Amino acid sequence: MPIAVNVVYAVLAFILGSVIGSFLNVVILRTPEKMSIVTEPSHCFSCGHRLAWYDMFPIFSYLLLRGRCRYCGEKFSPRYMIVELMTAVLYCFSYLMFAVFQPADWWKIAFSAVLFPVLIVLSMIDIDRFEIPYWCSAVMAALGIAAIFVFPNDIVWYERLIAMGVILILFAVLVLIGGMGGGDLQLMLGASLLLGYRVFAGLLVGIICGAVYGSIKKFRxxxxxxxxxxxxxxxxxxxxxxxxxxxxxxxxxxxxxxxxxxxxxxxxxxxxxxxxxxxxxxxxxxxxxxxxxxxxxxxxxxxxxxxxxxxxxxxxxxxxxRMVFGPFLAVGIAVSWFAGSYIVNWYASLF
Ligand SMILES: [Zn+2]
Incomplete structure (x- = not known):
């Protein structure tokens, strides 16, 4: 494809991602409270003023209003903007990875479009509530089952199941050592169906990031x-x-x-x-x-x-x-989705 077309698509992916990210903020806030994500209009938490469409423009509204409510001046947490920005960047990057830097694979892009929102939502809810919603792990597993049919030549189905079994055994140890919980296990079981043996690269990245953060936190x-x-x-x-x-x-x-x-x-x-x-x-x-x-x-x-x-x-x-592990596992899963095979091959080449 000509470069100009790629640039246009990459920008469109970024904009789509920011809109999805803005919706994810609603999901993160409302689903744990069992509130409807559709019917209730968005309003300022401080003054209750209903927000207009131009107040909710992803990323840009936050920057334009310098993170404050247009009506009462109350400061909004930057995390709403961060969630929108992360989704936008990941959508854009998925497009570049799976359509520009390699022969276009639209299925990989479609999977990314579901995978990254789920990873972002579970990370934020885990940070807020120290639990990973069950449905997030279920969506991950559903993607894994779909992957068996969509990418039959990528990883064969029994390799996905073997990876799942090994994760189950590894987690028996990790939960005993402490730190990881049942929600983390469910998440990684779903991820092992999706990633197959590449899930180990993800787990390793997750544990390393988590350990670095854990030591900083312990000190703090x-x-x-x-x-x-x-x-x-x-x-x-x-x-x-x-x-x-x-x-x-x-x-x-x-x-x-x-x-x-x-x-x-x-x-x-x-x-x-x-x-x-x-x-x-x-x-x-x-x-x-x-x-x-x-x-x-x-x-x-x-x-x-x-x-x-x-x-x-x-x-x-x-x-x-207590320390959260979900966000670090999510980072590991994301890295493994993009580069798991490279990491595993590199590791295998050491021997
Ligand atoms: Zn307000």
Whole structure:
């Protein structure tokens, strides 16, 4: 194709992407609340003024209004613009990758047009709510099943299934080590159907990005985590003293146990996964401790803690903030969709 035509198509892909991205913002905000994504008109969250079409022009409205509401001047979060920009860039890049830099493959472009919105939506919802919507992984799996018929020469169907099985085994380990959850597993199972053996390149990229971010986050959060561990320690200590004084439930002298708890959506809760229930004499007053934590700790959003109890004293409390993995896995899946075969071939060439 002549260069001018390619440029026009690339610009059109960018514009289409920005419009889709603007719709994704609505999906990210409304689907977790089970709100309709169609009927309700968009309005400013601050003043409630209904937004006109020229206020919702993707990317450009945000830049023109310098990120503020035209009516009340309230600042909008730049993430709406970022979502629009990301979708636009990925649409444009998909066109370049699959129609310009190589012989045009319109199926690959059509798959990209579905895949990237799903990756962006699940990343944002995971950041907001620490969960990956089930339907996002289902769409990924549906793309994988469609790929068996659309790209029969690309990766054979049983290779996709083998990749899925290996991912299942790998995740059994990753979930045990900690950090990854069931939502991450569902996502990667869907991705393995779509990507076949290339999913491992994606997983590797995702884990590397996640580990880099994780270490930065650990360093940044170290004071907050330490302070929260101390606060929980004090509360648990008081609760345990009451337990001992009133002879309710306590750990046998010379033995120890760990109680696991978590803070989810700002609400602390004890999960009561005793590692060793037999060392307890009497049943601990679970609701009293849960209530105490819920009343006193209200300023922390997501995390997990472990309470070490040794005989008649609380030995240690360790709190760690939760980290999202979805966005990093999404980056891995995107890289693998574009360049998975190159990465796998390069890796194989090392041996
Ligand atoms: Zn407003």
């Amino acid at each position: 959060d170290r004071n907050a985590e330490k302070e929260l561990s101390e606060r929980i320690f004090k509360l648990v200590n008081k609760w345990y003293e009451d337990q001992l004084d009133n002879g309710v439930g306590f750990v046998t002298d010379g033995k120890s146990d760990i109680i696991v708890g978590s803070i989810s959506d700002g609400a602390p809760d004890i999960e009561w996964e005793f590692l060793d229930e037999k060392v307890w004499q009497g049943l601990p007053d679970k609701s009293a401790l849960s209530r105490m934590l819920r009343e006193k700790i209200t300023d922390e959003r997501e995390g997990g803690f472990k309470i070490h109890i040794s005989g008649d004293r609380v030995a240690k409390v360790k709190y760690s903030r």
